[in-house]
Amino acid sequence: MRNAALLLLLGLLGACSDETGAEAEGNPTQAEEPEAGAPAGGAAPPTGAWDRAAMSIPADEELRERGNWLLDRGLSSGRAWQYLTELCTVAPKRLSGSAGYEKAADWAFDTMIQAGLENVRLEPVMVPRWVRGEVERCVAEAADGSRIDLAVTALGGTIGTGPGGITAEVVEVDGLEGLADIGDALSGKIAFFNRPMRATARTTGAAYGEAVGQRTRGAREAVKHGAVGVLVRSMSTKLDDYPHTGAMGYDEDGDKIPAAALGLISADKLSAALKQGTVRVTLELEAETLPDVEQWNVIGEIPGGDLRDELVVVGGHLDAWETGVGAHDDGAGCVQSVEAARLLIENGFRPRRTIRVVLFANEENGLAGARGYAAKHGEGGAHFVAMESDSGGLGPRGIGLARPRDVIDRLQPLGFPLSSVGAERLFAGGGGADIGPLRDYGCFVSSLKVNDERYFDYHHSALDRLDNVNPRELQLGAVTMAYWLSIFANCEQAALASQSESE
Template sequence: MLHSTRTRRAAVLVPILALIPVATGLVPDRGAQPPEPANRDASEVAARIVTASLLDGQAYDHLASLVAAAPHRLSGSPGAAAAVEWARKRMTKIGFDEVRLEPCTVPHWERGEVQSVRLTAPASVTGVELRCLALGGSVPSPEGGIEAEVIAISSWDELAQRSADVAGKIVYFNRPFDLALRSTFEGYGGAVDQRSRGAVEAAKAGAVGVVIRSVASAIDDFPHTGGTNYQDGVTRIPAAAISTLAAERLDALVARGPVRLNLELDCRWHGDAPSFNVVGDLLGTESPEEIVVVGAHLDGWDVGHGAHDDGSGCAHALEVVRLLLDLDLRPRRTVRVVLFMNEENGLAGARAYARDHADELDRHVFAIESDRGGFTPRGFSTNAGDEALAVLRELAAPLDEIDAGSVDPGGTGADISQMAASGVPLAGFLPDGARYFAYHHTENDTLDKVSERELRLGAAAIAVLVHAVADREQPLPRNR
């Protein structure tokens, strides 16, 4: 796919450079022949959007305002409620034609005040604390914690082979993030099942608790939280993640002999809570009943600011509409921003949206989600069939000028995935992923880790593609 992207990029480079002076005055005319009018129009629009975003964009302002109003936005919390009100006001201020709160019922879990993984043997390390975070959804330990011997497990096959040794122990899942993989999302995918399945699989073998190596690309002392799951009929045991630096130390200790630790958590579950998706429409000029969705998730974990995950996605989505309004580029179709609630630990908002809009999903012509951080844009992934994929590649081609025009088959987004069964072509925004899993689900996911210029470029890239799809004479071909 890299070869085809370079070939396509070379084909559009000269005409785009020839047009950017018309819109921006930033690149000198090199005497290139003008392209066909339709291509020229698309390139001119793209240049206007990118230039406006770089020179005058407000994506970072949206993000800074969100994390100031609601830095901790876990579903059911006061922070999540504050984020909903913030989003309603922000959409109104931007000038959306319609803004509404659409109800959903979400889970409500709290981390509590006590999170401790403390070594109790061997004697040389007794009392040493390993930096940890309870996994989202974990049950509490008994007061005073659970003390037991540690058994290190690196694969499900090893767990099965050693199941007789697990009873009464704390299982330590230590399979690392594979740094040899070029895609950090592949590295994450290769290790995250320890977090999601670990508590269930260890409990089936008789474990009394679970500790996992954080699913992270960096070696540091910031533990990563994230959701863990339980299963009816299987004992629910407490589960926590330790930082990768702590995991390196624990690996070395386990290799030398028996290790014991104390795991203490006072997490708690509350009853389900009422909440909302925040939905805003920029109505189309000719076919307002046809809808292009720009999605992100408004909730976030209760550590850090959720600046990359997914405050940046929310900023991108809002900025798409602000840019189109500012540049008087209202398209033929309606552009709908949906800030979903409860992506992190349940997808309740996504399911509610798909259910409540079931009768109009046949008029949703496209949906795109931003949930990979606010880094430099590199392109898009999509579930679109061959016909729609070809159209998306054509529409995104002007973004080759900022190295963001690739469109390739791949994953899209957890929230918009609920629309896939209705045949809606979906896409995911793909920024550079090298740094994402150093911050993801940590106390380190803060506003200062987001580059204003990168965030502006990302918003521009999404806005170019969204406008092109929403303003195209014919709707995007649906998936069959």
């Protein structure tokens, strides 16, 4: 029904773009297209050629006042940092299935109520329960007999090794592609995937996307060549020795072998030792997978007006890897979502559509929360836009929107009130893992875009902690989200329609 409505209203848009309207949906891990029509140096906002009033887009002066209010109030008395400190103190270890996640859900429920959200509730989902255990040990014996202690952490979902671990020779492999001609060289050995994140990639997200397959699929592919274990170079952009964990998986009917990540310095040490001759490694992990348990998505709302049955969703994932405290990933996204809603409530903003905050369970190792939410609420086409923050609490650049280029060009000038803090851009391409399933139900997806050059320094490691989050950057992200939520909550659906969809 929504597509039909969009086509009926499309005539109101006029000839708003000369672009072909080719899809620029994008993959969040790929480089975004350059932003379109960004105001230069905070110049006066451009006036639109399309009928903004007919699309329920406020005039420039109203947008300027709204943006200034959000910036002034957010930077003077915002609560994003307070919320993040509380969450990471109450539930620093909140992986799915853990008691820590239950504490996080209780905190989120109470905080949403305190923030003024309505219809606050816990919605149950079944989530996996993987436990890291206390033992993570990796020792290499070089060709000259010297011993090298390697910084290691189990990958999420791996099996354990059993007491005492496994000991085997190591074979270095250049990413998954390195398996193509490996033959039987891995038989009875430990595969060491050592492809780094590409330094020349234009975005760190693109570099991560290129390299992460060796972590997620390394064990399932290496075991087919007879490997007995897997070590992976951490997905990191910083040369230190903090190992970075992350999800991995096995073929349902395939053999399972233990898998772990090495810190970058340890990976380089192991690679150097292999160049001198045979290296044997002892790897010991205590990890195990226990039966699934019931946990929850946490939901709260700002009820809408004349379009109350339509939804604009904003959220992040409440679970986090327990190597750190999940300050950036994704404590930041959770508190920004609640804070964005709180700011709009304090402002007295009256949304036409219902704004729904969803803090999702089990993003890191299963997406049970995302799938459960979409299965329960996706039917009926009620979701207009969903926005996710899951790139850390770093300085915002704007938002991404997975719509064709003509839509991006049309909406780009609306970001001008945020130009004073460098957050005015609208990028083609957006979304995230938790809101991705809603696309199957016709929902447009969006995401906060940040300066993520340092994100993978912290991601999934012990460095993902409060002292690596800047309170001002965190708050500015919440302000940016609040501003665009106010537009999506009140505009006509045709404001996001594309000329390409009428052809």
